[in-house]
Amino acid sequence: MTAGSTTDQRTDGRRRGSTGTRAxxxxxPRGPQINRAVTLNQLLFGSAVLALVISLQWFSPExxxxxxxxxxxxxxxxxxxVSLLVPWNRLDKRWIALLPIADMLVIFFLRLGVPEVGLGxxxxxxxxxxxxxxxxxxxxxxxxxxLAGSWGVLLLRAEPIDLPSMTLLVLLPLALTFVAASTYxxxxxxKAQRVLMRKQSALLADALRSANQHxxxxxxxxxxxxxxxxxxxxDGQITLINRAHKAMHLRSGGTADHPVMDVVYQSDRVTPFxxxxxxxxxxxRGQSFDGVLIWTGEPDEERHAYLVTARRLYDGDGAFDxxxxxxxxxxxxxxxxxxxxxxxxxxxxxxxxPLTSILGYLDLVIERDDLPDDARxxxxxxxxxxxxxxxxxxxxxxxxxxASKPLEISPVPMDMGEVVLQSAESLLPRAAERSITVDxxxxxxxxxVADPFRMRQVVDNILSNAIKYxxxxxxxxVTLRRDGDRLLLVVADSGIGIxxxxxxxxxxxxxxxxxxxxxxxxxxxxGMGIAREIVRKHGGELSVESTLGEGTTxxxxxxxxxxx
Numbered sequence: 120m121t122a123g124s125t126t127d128q129r130t131d132g133r134r135r136g137s138t139g140t141r142a143x144x145x146x147x148p149r150g151p152q153i154n155r156a157v158t159l160n161q162l163l164f165g166s167a168v169l170a171l172v173i174s175l176q177w178f179s180p181e182x183x184x185x186x187x188x189x190x191x192x193x194x195x196x197x198x199x200x201v202s203l204l205v206p207w208n209r210l211d212k213r214w215i216a217l218l219p220i221a222d223m224l225v226i227f228f229l230r231l232g233v234p235e236v237g238l239g240x241x242x243x244x245x246x247x248x249x250x251x252x253x254x255x256x257x258x259x260x261x262x263x264x265x266l267a268g269s270w271g272v273l274l275l276r277a278e279p280i281d282l283p284s285m286t287l288l289v290l291l292p293l294a295l296t297f298v299a300a301s302t303y304x305x306x307x308x309x310k311a312q313r314v315l316m317r318k319q320s321a322l323l324a325d326a327l328r329s330a331n332q333h334x335x336x337x338x339x340x341x342x343x344x345x346x347x348x349x350x351x352x353x354d355g356q357i358t359l360i361n362r363a364h365k366a367m368h369l370r371s372g373g374t375a376d377h378p379v380m381d382v383v384y385q386s387d388r389v390t391p392f393x394x395x396x397x398x399x400x401x402x403x404r405g406q407s408f409d410g411v412l413i414w415t416g417e418p419d420e421e422r423h424a425y426l427v428t429a430r431r432l433y434d435g436d437g438a439f440d441x442x443x444x445x446x447x448x449x450x451x452x453x454x455x456x457x458x459x460x461x462x463x464x465x466x467x468x469x470x471x472x473p474l475t476s477i478l479g480y481l482d483l484v485i486e487r488d489d490l491p492d493d494a495r496x497x498x499x500x501x502x503x504x505x506x507x508x509x510x511x512x513x514x515x516x517x518x519x520x521x522a523s524k525p526l527e528i529s530p531v532p533m534d535m536g537e538v539v540l541q542s543a544e545s546l547l548p549r550a551a552e553r554s555i556t557v558d559x560x561x562x563x564x565x566x567x568v569a570d571p572f573r574m575r576q577v578v579d580n581i582l583s584n585a586i587k588y589x590x591x592x593x594x595x596x597v598t599l600r601r602d603g604d605r606l607l608l609v610v611a612d613s614g615i616g617i618x619x620x621x622x623x624x625x626x627x628x629x630x631x632x633x634x635x636x637x638x639x640x641x642x643x644x645x646g647m648g649i650a651r652e653i654v655r656k657h658g659g660e661l662s663v664e665s666t667l668g669e670g671t672t673x674x675x676x677x678x679x680x681x682x683x
Contacts, residue, residue, distance in 0.1 A: 153208045157215055161202035164222050164244050168195040171229065171238070182233055191228030194221060215252060219245035220264065227268045231275060239269070239291045246295050250302040258303040262296050346447040347425075350432075353441050355403035367448060370415075370423055386412040388422070398427040402444040407431050412449070424450045474509045481505065528570040528656050535606055536564040538571060539599050542578040546586055554592040557582075561598040565606050567679045573653045577661075578608070580646040581673050585612035588671070601679070605659075608675040616665045625663055626651050 172192055175182045182188055198221045207215055222245040229238050242265050249257035269292055338359075341348050347364030351357060383392045394400060398411050409428050416422040427446045434440040481502045485495060543559050550557050585595045593613040600607055617625070626648045651661040659677030 153215075154206065157207045157218065158202045160244075160248050161199050161218050161222075164225075164241070165195055165199035167241055167244070168192060168225065168229075171233075171236070175233070185232040187228045188232035191225045191232065194228070195225045198222065198225070212252070216249065216257070216260075219248040219261070222248075223261075223264050223268055227272065230268075230272045234272070242268070242291070242295050243298055246299045247302045250299045251306045254306070255303060258299045261299050262292070265295055266292050346445055349399075349402070349444040349446075351403050351405075351442045351444070353405070353439055355405070358441070364446065367423070367425065367446060384414040386414070388414045388418070398429065398446075399444065402429040402442045405431060405439060405442050407442075422450070423448055424453050470508075474505060478502065478505050478509065528573050528653070530568045530570050530657070532566065532568055533571045533574070534564055535567045535569070535574065535608070536562050536599055538575050539578055539597060539608065542575060542582055543597060546579070546582050549583070550586045550595070553586070553589070555586055555589050556594045557586070557597065558594065559597045561596070561600070563600055565599055565601050565679075567606055567677070569657055569677065570653075573656075577650045577653050577675065580650045581610050581675070584646065585610050585614065585671070585673075588612070589614040604679050606675075606677050606679055608677075609672065611670065611672040613670045616667045616669050616671050618667045619665070622663050622665055 168191075172183065175188075183192075198218055202218060223242070226238055226241050226245075229236075229241075246261040246265060249261040251257075253260070338361075341359070341361040342363075344361070345363055347367050348359070348361045349357060349364050350359040383397050384390060385392060392413065398408065398413060401408060407430050411427045412424060413427060414422055414424050425446045426449050427444065429442055429444045431442055432440045481498060484490065485498050485502065490498075539562050540559055543557050543562075547557060582595070582597070589595065589612050595613075596609075596611045598607075598609040598611075647661075647663075654661040654675055654677060657677045659675060662674050662676075663671065664674075665671040
């Protein structure tokens with residue numbers, strides 16, 4: 120497990136590290152970025168001037184001797200050198216504007232010296248530069264300087280204004296004005312997008328940090344708990360195993376690289392699981408299950424018991440996204456239960472023998488003719504309490520035998536209605552003592568394949584409870600009917616009832632409700648658990664509905680061919 124989780128953590132670390140590297144590379148420091156951008160813009164303009172110089176040298180070298188052209192070329196090269204040497208990131212941003220303004224002066228001088236070449240197109244470079252870097256003020260300034268330079272060339276050369284000159288003086292400034300405006304708007308949109316992207320990047324970084332923090336917290340929590348947790352992806356591959364799960368596998372003979380228990384037995388400690396039926400394999404296949412008890416280790420070795428549960432996981436779209444497996448060791452608990460049952464069984468056996476002897480001698484004494492009447496009454500009380508104590512011991516022994524070995528049934532063809540009627544008849548004297556009416560008129564003869572002894576045990580328990588916990592002059596309504604291929608036995612009483620939150624505890628050993636504990640009615644709290652186990656062995660179910668102070672209804676639903 121730890122190998123798997125360690126691998127995940129290392130992978131997360133690499134992922135976090137690569138994310139940080141990408142963030143730094145996509146957003147370089149501000150200083151070098153400004154220096155690089157200024158240098159590239161200026162060198163682009165300097166390259167255009169250099170191309171002009173080479174062209175003049177080839178076609179008209181005498182033009183290079185013109186002072187105006189010479190000043191313009193020198194100024195262009197000086198500006199290019201300055202862009203390379205000055206650390207613009209350390210200066211105020213407004214100092215950068217000197218470079219495009221110097222470039223506009225270069226264009227002004229070159230147009231004065233070489234008017235026929237058509238250098239007006241070069242105005243676009245400083246115009247775009249100013250509009251991009253300085254927003255609306257830079258856009259307006261570039262347009263004003265453009266108009267001043269165009270008209271200044273015309274005035275200084277004292278040439279007549281004709282159609283070609285009007286094209287240079289009007290159309291070119293208009294076109295470059297459009298370029299400046301478009302550049303300004305594009306720069307503004309780009310700036311807004313960059314701001315938005317920076318905010319989104321910050322939000323994403325915060326979300327990533329939060330996710331990593333939650334992941335680390337989850338890993339620490341899972342490594343702190345004492346029960347094992349393993350997660351499988353949709354392909355059945357392990358993505359997470361906590362320390363407790365690894366420790367369980369190591370105790371059971373597994374290894375860190377092979378977190379699968381090789382020797383696994385079912386709850387009886389004898390029957391091995393098939394490879395495909397093991398909880399680990401079922402979870403890998405995406406199955407869900409609850410409370411599967413397994414034993415690990417050979418019978419002659421140290422053995423461990425685990426209770427295993429699996430749940431399917433789903434993503435945000437409701438698609439299957441893997442399985443989570445939770446296992447907890449219950450070896451100590453099962454050993455404690457076994458020790459308790461052994462103690463109860465031993466004590467019950469020791470009590471049963473003297474109680475049987477006491478009851479035998481009581482019968483002999485009560486049958487004597489010379490026994491005084493008051494002594495006979497006292498001995499009757501002793502006999503009744505001894506009988507009740509013997510019944511309690513018998514129930515405890517029955518419960519202990521069920522806990523130590525699986526309950527067995529022997530189904531045969533039988534009449535369930537006859538079993539119910541015989542049970543009710545045997546309990547009529549007890550009901551008559553408290554004037555309780557037992558109505559069996561709705562009991563039908565119903566054939567079934569079941570264990571008659573066990574079913575009589577169930578019916579005796581249900582009916583005796585209905586009488587024992589009933590009101591004086593109460594009633595018990597017994598109904599038995601066939602519903603398709605199933606039999607429904609319903610026993611409804613008008614007794615003291617129990618609260619709704621206590622109903623699920625009725626089947627726990629030695630449980631007695633709060634309402635019963637406040638009365639003088641005695642009981643062991645074992646019968647309902649045994650009865651439900653017998654019914655389930657027959658493939659049926661026993662359910663209870665009760666209202667405090669109004670009564671209880673017990674329903675037994677079994678198939679007509681139970682146990683077949």
